[in-house]
Amino acid sequence: xxxxxxxxxxxxxxxxxxxxxxxxxxxxxxxxxxxxxxxxxxxxxxxxxxxxxxxxxxxxxxxxxxxxxxxxxxxxxxxxxxxxxxxxxxxxxxxxxxxxxxxxxxxxxxxxxxxxxxxxxxxxxxxxxxxxxxxxxxxxxxxxxxxxxxxxxxxxxxxxxxxxxxxxxxxxxxxxxxxxxxxxxxxxxxxxxxxxxxxxxxxxxxxxxxxxxxxxxxxxxxxxxxxxxxxxxxxxxxxxxxxxxxxxxxxxxxxxxxxxxxxxxxxxxxxxxxxxxxxxxxxxxxxxxxxxxxxxxxxxxxxxxxxxxxxxxxxxxxxxxxxxxxxxxxxxxxxxxxxxxxxxxxxxxxxxxxxxxxxxxxxxxxxxxxxxxxxxxxxxxxxxxxxxxxxxxxxxxxxxxxxxxxxxxxxxxxxxxxxxxxxxxxxxxxxxxxxxxxxxxxxxxxxxxxxxxxxxxxxxxxxxxxxxxxxxxxxxxxxxxxxxxxxxxxxxxxxxxxxxxxxxxxxxxxxxxxxxxxxxxxxxxxxxxxxxxxxxxxxxxxxxxxx
Amino acid sequence: xxxxxxxxxxxxxxxxxxxxxxxxxxxxxxxxxxxxxxxxxxxxxxxxxxxxxxxxxxxxxxxxxxxxxxxxxxxxxxxxxxxxxxxxxxxxxxxxxxxxxxxxxxxxxxxxxxxxxxxxxxxxxxxxxxxxxxxxxxxxxxxxxxxxxxxxxxxxxxxxxxxxxxxxxxxxxxxxxxxxxxxxxxxxxxxxxxxxxxxxxxxxxxxxxxxxxxxxxxxxxxxxxxxxxxxxxxxxxxxxxxxxxxxxxxxxxxxxxxxxxxxxxxxxxxxxxxxxxxxxxxxxxxxxxxxxxxxxxxxxxxxxxxxxxxxxxxxxxxxxxxxxxxxxxxxxxxxxxxxxxxxxxxxxxxxxxxxxxxxxxxxxxxxxxxxxxxxxxxxxxxxxxxxxxxxxxxxxxxxxxxxxxxxxxxxxxxxx
Numbered sequence: 001x002x003x004x005x006x007x008x009x010x011x012x013x014x015x016x017x018x019x020x021x022x023x024x025x026x027x028x029x030x031x032x033x034x035x036x037x038x039x040x041x042x043x044x045x046x047x048x049x050x051x052x053x054x055x056x057x058x059x060x061x062x063x064x065x066x067x068x069x070x071x072x073x074x075x076x077x078x079x080x081x082x083x084x085x086x087x088x089x090x091x092x093x094x095x096x097x098x099x100x101x102x103x104x105x106x107x108x109x110x111x112x113x114x115x116x117x118x119x120x121x122x123x124x125x126x127x128x129x130x131x132x133x134x135x136x137x138x139x140x141x142x143x144x145x146x147x148x149x150x151x152x153x154x155x156x157x158x159x160x161x162x163x164x165x166x167x168x169x170x171x172x173x174x175x176x177x178x179x180x181x182x183x184x185x186x187x188x189x190x191x192x193x194x195x196x197x198x199x200x201x202x203x204x205x206x207x208x209x210x211x212x213x214x215x216x217x218x219x220x221x222x223x224x225x226x227x228x229x230x231x232x233x234x235x236x237x238x239x240x241x242x243x244x245x246x247x248x249x250x251x252x253x254x255x256x257x258x259x260x261x262x263x264x265x266x267x268x269x270x271x272x273x274x275x276x277x278x279x280x281x282x283x284x285x286x287x288x289x290x291x292x293x294x295x296x297x298x299x300x301x302x303x304x305x306x307x308x309x310x311x312x313x314x315x316x317x318x319x320x321x322x323x324x325x326x327x328x329x330x331x332x333x334x335x336x337x338x339x340x341x342x343x344x345x346x347x348x349x350x351x352x353x354x355x356x357x358x359x360x361x362x363x364x365x366x367x368x369x370x371x372x373x374x375x376x377x378x379x380x381x382x383x384x385x386x387x388x389x390x391x392x393x394x395x396x397x398x399x400x401x402x403x404x405x406x407x408x409x410x411x412x413x414x415x416x417x418x419x420x421x422x423x424x425x426x427x428x429x430x431x432x433x434x435x436x437x438x439x440x441x442x443x444x445x446x447x448x449x450x451x452x453x454x455x456x457x458x459x460x461x462x463x464x465x466x467x468x469x470x471x472x473x474x475x476x477x478x479x480x481x482x483x484x485x486x487x488x489x490x491x492x493x494x495x496x497x498x499x500x501x502x503x504x505x506x507x508x509x510x511x512x513x514x515x516x517x518x519x520x521x522x523x524x525x526x527x528x529x530x531x532x533x534x535x536x537x538x539x540x541x542x543x544x545x546x547x
Numbered sequence: 548x549x550x551x552x553x554x555x556x557x558x559x560x561x562x563x564x565x566x567x568x569x570x571x572x573x574x575x576x577x578x579x580x581x582x583x584x585x586x587x588x589x590x591x592x593x594x595x596x597x598x599x600x601x602x603x604x605x606x607x608x609x610x611x612x613x614x615x616x617x618x619x620x621x622x623x624x625x626x627x628x629x630x631x632x633x634x635x636x637x638x639x640x641x642x643x644x645x646x647x648x649x650x651x652x653x654x655x656x657x658x659x660x661x662x663x664x665x666x667x668x669x670x671x672x673x674x675x676x677x678x679x680x681x682x683x684x685x686x687x688x689x690x691x692x693x694x695x696x697x698x699x700x701x702x703x704x705x706x707x708x709x710x711x712x713x714x715x716x717x718x719x720x721x722x723x724x725x726x727x728x729x730x731x732x733x734x735x736x737x738x739x740x741x742x743x744x745x746x747x748x749x750x751x752x753x754x755x756x757x758x759x760x761x762x763x764x765x766x767x768x769x770x771x772x773x774x775x776x777x778x779x780x781x782x783x784x785x786x787x788x789x790x791x792x793x794x795x796x797x798x799x800x801x802x803x804x805x806x807x808x809x810x811x812x813x814x815x816x817x818x819x820x821x822x823x824x825x826x827x828x829x830x831x832x833x834x835x836x837x838x839x840x841x842x843x844x845x846x847x848x849x850x851x852x853x854x855x856x857x858x859x860x861x862x863x864x865x866x867x868x869x870x871x872x873x874x875x876x877x878x879x880x881x882x883x884x885x886x887x888x889x890x891x892x893x894x895x896x897x898x899x900x901x902x903x904x905x906x907x908x909x910x911x912x913x914x915x916x917x918x919x920x921x922x923x924x925x926x927x928x929x930x931x932x933x934x935x936x937x938x939x940x941x942x943x944x945x946x947x948x949x950x951x952x953x954x955x956x957x958x959x960x961x962x963x
Binding site: 152153154156157159160161162163164166167168169170490519520521 | 657660
């Protein structure tokens with residue numbers, strides 16, 4: 001058993017892992033198809049089936065040619081790209097396969113499968129550190145798995161310790177602390193059976209595939225819905241503009257005309273803001289749709305809503321309604337998660353509700369601007385006018401293009417003025433931000449040091465009183481868990497590097513690279529911390545992986 | 548996913564094992580010596596039980612080759628079949644721990660009792676090495692020159708390797724049967740005085756068989772007391788007593804390499820198979836610090852030379868020439884009673900009453916090259932049948948021969 005032959009054995013073993021993946025190509029492909037099962041897939045379902053046939057027959061070159069051809073039409077399609085990675089791996093073109101899977105992890109950071117396959121390829125190449133990092137990321141696509149993995153490690157350590165007790169004849173339980181496993185406090189994310197394919201049995205794979213198909217379909221529908229919402233908002237804006245103009249031309253009294261003019265101006269501004277907002281919302285919605293951590297998204301929405309409300313002096317009924325709708329939407333979504341089979345239908349409803357909410361929010365923003373500029377408009381009136389305008393829009397469809405243009409110009413002027421004011425404020429903010437950045441970095445380093453020193457009191461002291469604990473745990477539960485996690489390690493080292501700070505008001509976002517090292521685990525990852533300024537201290541409000 | 552995660556820690560211990568196992572011939576599980584069942588023990592051992600040492604070595608091999616799942620399955624089976632095999636639990640612990648953190652050594656337990664861990668690591672190393680240094684079955688231990696027709700087998704202990712080799716007497720030829728892991732004295736070999744917790748080096752006879760039920764649990768399933776101190780030990784002033792081959796307590800499948808008070812300790816199944824064939828006064832245990840092996844032709848040459856040496860002495864007795872007989876004895880000769888050559892020889896001659904042997908025949912002759920002496924020494928044991936006229940007698944004798952210049956001379960002779 002010379003070292004050389006050992007090396008070969010181990011390479012063979014890892015290659016075997018890849019070819020095992022390929023052996024199950026049929027299962028995996030259908031699973032993947034289900035996973036990314038979007039309308040586009042239906043369009044090239046037959047091509048996919050051809051590719052699979054070629055792969056099963058071992059005709060990888062043909063399979064690749066075919067895949068590339070379909071990819072030319074659907075360059076972003078995740079399933080096709082995943083399949084291409086598999087084919088390249090099968091052809092021993094590891095570097096190219098790695099490139100394909102790497103890009104997939106960038107474009108779809110929440111899919112565990114590309115990370116897993118990256119790890120297999122890295123490991124086959126002896127790059128174990130990279131393999132480990134990739135698998136770590138795969139686990140992180142679902143925080144539940146990360147916790148389960150950590151718990152599994154603790155259980156294994158306990159089993160090992162029992163075996164050692166028998167080996168060394170140590171009285172068990174005498175001075176061995178029980179492992180402190182972490183209880184998950186909520187059903188997070190999907191309850192449909194997990195996103196990492198086990199491939200252990202065809203039945204399990206099918207079950208997974210079905211659940212995933214439903215989840216993926218819902219996801220795509222959400223995306224479509226966001227797109228539709230954007231179009232709808234644009235259409236509504238145009239319609240409203242027309243409606244306003246018609247209203248003006250038809251006005252019989254000066255008073256009515258003045259009111260209508262004012263309403264029209266407001267509407268135009270609102271429409272433009274709504275359109276802009278809708279575009280922004282669409283981008284956000286795309287990202288959000290890709291992100292399956294729905295709980296996080298719901299939180300983000302809520303945060304945005306709260307900020308918007310805080311900005312407004314006239315926190316009106318519309319805001320209350322919006323909040324109501326969002327709560328409802330969130331509730332609906334959670335329910336949708338639990339019922340995978342109903343997810344598609346549910347998500348559609350959610351999205352519709354969300355679109356309506358977004359529109360309401362846009363209107364509300366416009367109203368707020370006007371309130372600031374003219375200190376006149378009452379929100380109820382605006383709403384009433386909007387309703388009237390909407391009704392008129394339905395009734396009539398004649399538009400005077402010149403007038404719309406002029407009104408848009410006016411709106412732009414107003415926007416410019418707003419922007420100038422905002423710029424001034426921003427400049428002022430930036431001056432103090434430079435100073436703040438240094439303070440925030442000091443806070444980050446102090447936090448990492450307290451962690452490394454296992455100084456739990458100081459460590460917890462770096463968190464804001466309203467720190468958003470993961471999984472909705474109570475502050476007390478979270479603090480206890482952190483204490484247990486930190487104190488049961490022999491040693492901890494937390495290194496922080498490449499930190500970038502961006503400050504917006506009293507919120508600072510720090511993105512950095514974190515190298516965590518304990519006697520059990522080493523994790524090298526990108527992290528994001530959201531600091532909030534409370535008094536003269538910057539405290540952690542939110543902790544996110546990635547960045 | 549689990550196997551990929553294991554990849555890294557496994558490589559650390561794996562590399563260590565690769566070093567340990569390097570140079571091993573490519574062998575399957577039959578590689579372990581103990582898997583060759585000793586003869587005459589077919590009825591005793593349950594057939595289904597795997598050979599624990601073979602399984603243990605297989606686990607280490609799997610570990611070295613990164614086959615962690617196989618290693619884990621075998622470790623589970625090993626401790627299930629031998630729940631008191633501590634080394635099995637240790638390797639199982641290492642395999643489990645790999646899921647949680649890197650494992651860089653045998654017994655990677657954090658904060659374990661260092662002395663106990665060291666003992667288990669030593670046992671692991673000794674067992675692995677025994678596989679590497681396994682003797683060629685065609686070779687014969689140099690120390691065993693000739694076994695008597697009445698001796699079924701001979702046991703040879705190598706204290707450096709912590710190993711006991713079993714050879715069977717097949718018509719005067721020695722056939723390798725099996726070998727076992729053994730423990731020895733806490734302070735190793737070369738016993739000189741009582742209580743030194745060392746294992747003696749020499750040629751000893753089994754002089755009793757004590758069944759397990761008559762013994763405390765500590766001695767396991769039986770004991771074979773040895774003839775320490777023998778004639779040579781006594782002549783050299785070595786003291787002590789109670790050097791046995793014995794088994795292990797019921798809660799411990801095997802003991803660390805250096806752990807006894809001087810006894811040679813075997814796992815109970817191994818002890819049982821020795822016990823079943825051991826014969827009081829006949830079974831020889833050669834305990835050596837480093838057993839040397841020679842091929843058959845070299846062995847035959849040395850045996851013939853030693854045999855001729857004894858034969859010539861026997862023939863000289865048939866001649867009445869006392870000077871000729873005396874030339875076979877060393878000036879350093881001492882009898883069992885401590886008499887010098889002149890006194891002892893005079894007493895011998897006197898007992899013959901002036902008569903002379905009409906014939907001298909030696910039978911059941913065994914010849915061993917004595918281990919652990921700086922000069923060449925051979926111990927012979929035989930039955931001397933001599934006739935004086937019509938009266939015949941037979942006595943069992945033992946002699947120690949040393950080489951003086953080119954001549955072999957007797958420095959001890961007495962009844963055995």
